[in-house]
């Protein structure tokens with residue numbers, strides 16, 4: 001049996017699905033196994049199907065696949081929802097004593113394990129530990145030493161006292177023993193443990209951690225799925241470093257507060273999702289025009305409008321690239337994995353301050369709710385460098401003042417980057433405005449000055465083009481004529497897809513793009529390749545459009561907009577078909 | 590901060606483009622006097638302005654300043670103060686800016702009670718867009734967009750502030766220079782959100798709420814036995830629709846600014862060159 005196992009627990013929202021899944025994921029991670037989690041959830045608090053899925057292997061796992069090996073089904077619907085992924089060797093754990101599942105029979109050749117979860121839970125100390133009984137049963141099926149669950153249970157319930165921890169441990173054992181005693185399992189799953197130390201975190205947490213590493217001190221936001229975790233992560237933690245999180249009354253306020261804090265010298269950020277980005281758009285121009293450094297994070301979900309709040313999509317690219325009236329110099333960064341959420345957040349802060357522009361950090365729901373294991377060294381805090389750009393203090397403010405002793409916050413420098421003083425710095429007082437202005441920040445409509453200032457702001461982007469490294473991440477066969485390009489969170493699925501394709505004798509070169517802008521080098525790549533396929537989670541191919549425009553060449557497209565991220569095996573199949581000249585039917589799930 | 594600061598130090602050399610006689614001249618002079626009188630200087634002062642004739646105020650003053658988008662000056666001011674509580678933060682705007690497009694922010698700024706002052710130049714009209722009715726316009730006020738009157742109740746900004754838990758609620762009249770400056774000064778000195786609604790007549794588009802009208806009707810609370818610390822007394826005055834009052838109408842003397850309650854005492858501008866020393870602990874939380 002391969003070591004790569006797909007496990008899930010599903011039931012109704014409010015059944016404790018998330019915490020049970022997380023405990024299992026943590027236990028696996030602490031046992032030195034790699035983990036990749038995903039969630040199916042609906043936009044409601046109680047009721048409605050929800051599931052937490054864990055894929056685990058000793059080797060790295062980068063994506064979800066179309067297969068489910070062990071399923072804890074707290075409701076019959078859970079089985080129905082996952083029928084496509086179940087196979088003959090799958091094991092379904094359910095509680096036949098619960099009325100809803102009393103006459104349930106596992107379909108086909110699958111093994112159904114009827115475990116009296118509720119009864120055993122009560123025996124252990126309370127019906128509330130029902131899911132832990134199921135976990136114990138699942139450990140037995142998976143061949144995963146149950147002791148590894150103990151640590152995760154201690155971590156989870158430790159602060160509730162040892163009695164609670166013991167009840168949980170006991171519950172797990174009762175579940176395990178029940179399966180041992182009552183069933184003669186014919187499956188032979190065997191989850192190896194290793195000495196590796198991993199950390200397990202999701203994309204929003206990685207963004208929050210990156211923000212703190214980068215010296216973020218002020219965050220204002222308004223709760224919205226799936227960006228809220230960023231705010232919740234920072235709340236309490238950023239305070240330890242002298243910062244603050246403010247929950248604003250709406251996104252308009254959130255971004256303006258963040259802007260105010262940035263002007264006062266704080267590294268400042270806000271995060272939201274589609275509907276919130278719409279509201280913030282008004283202020284994009286103000287940020288650019290006042291040359292205020294600000295990181296704006298968009299954790300995308302399915303749109304348009306309120307769309308599917310708990311579903312995946314990469315539909316906001318155009319919004320972050322072009323949103324706002326007038327022309328707004330900006331940078332758009334799209335982390336390609338959970339770890340990259342950390343790294344790109346740090347980079348976003350540096351770019352924002354070095355070039356005094358809005359920087360969009362575009363993540364998405366798939367990364368926000370996916371927890372992934374990493375070696376802690378992946379988040380190397382010693383490597384973090386903070387670059388604040390042209391900040392001017394009392395000592396050199398004179399260098400930037402005119403003959404009337406006025407500070408010139410918008411001086412038209414050669415590199416386009418102007419001097420910045422933080423309020424409190426003597427001699428640096430100045431006005432800044434969203435109106436077109438001169439070097440002093442004074443309103444003007446003079447043609448010459450208008451052109452000078454527009455050019456100056458644009459020049460910052462050109463400077464950044466020269467000074468920064470905007471390379472995409474390259475994978476696969478570097479000699480291949482088949483070029484696959486994607487942006488953001490598709491990287492993991494594509495990485496595994498490359499392996500699938502290789503097995504079938506199809507070679508591809510894969511460029512995963514964390515920088516949406518600038519992109520001249522990419523156009524060159526496209527012109528040189530034979531076949532180009534652009535993969536993205538949206539219907540119209542927003543990134544493909546941009547690339548075609550840049551390269552003046554047509555590209556092939558693979559789009560998915562079902563609300564579910566690409567799965568590795570599915571993506572491999574579609575790439576194969578695309579290369580063979582067949583267009584796949586978009587399958588709705 | 591130096592003690593020899595004069596109000597003219599807060600003046601920029603930009604030429605105001607306000608109409609001659611506009612109430613905003615007086616409002617601005619009073620603000621600058623109040624800032625100087627409270628011992629502030631331009632380098633530790635941050636003025637945030639809204640959009641409108643009123644919002645141009647930041648352009649004509651000399652200090653750290655930001656002129657933002659319509660209606661959102663308050664959140665900017667809150668962000669500035671939260672990020673550096675050592676700054677004197679003053680937000681200014683018009684009645685349209687503050688009570689119409691920015692009404693939501695107004696209510697929340699009041700209840701958040703950040704230690705800053707908010708001066709609204711209330712001319713009961715939209716000046717900059719050339720004379721449409723504003724949220725404080727009277728019901729029968731005829732303008733280009735309300736030829737037969739607004740047919741809606743004017744907003745009572747003081748009542749809004751009181752109901753939102755305002756800790757300092759005052760009103761002044763821009764042409765009563767001395768009193769206006771005093772009242773703004775009290776707003777600055779108040780620990781919390783110091784809100785001053787200033788009658789600041791528009792001589793070009795509003796021929797109803799004129800200097801003469803205010804001069805004739807205004808009642809200075811100093812000339813009455815009003816107790817500004819008495820909530821019920823304040824409520825009565827604020828809900829009295831027949832009178833225009835000047836003075837501090839309500840002040841909660843126990844008010845403590847939000848940033849102080851949140852424990853912010855230092856500027857957030859200074860950060861280390863790299864990640865915090867204990868940053869690997871953040872990673873280990875995910876074990």
Ligand SMILES: Cc1ncc(C[n+]2csc(CCOP(=O)(O)OP(=O)(O)O)c2C)c(N)n1
Nearest residue numbers: 641642643659683684685686714715716717
């Ligand atoms: C989003 C947006 N909508 C509309 C405008 C146009 N606008 C500019 S000022 C203003 C009203 C200003 O009225 P008020 O705040 O009372 O200030 P006043 O000019 O009377 O001092 C409007 C509607 C704008 N600048 N931005």
Ligand code: SF4
Nearest residue numbers: 608611642716791792
């Ligand atoms: S239009 Fe009215 S408010 Fe605007 S400057 Fe003229 S007088 Fe003042």
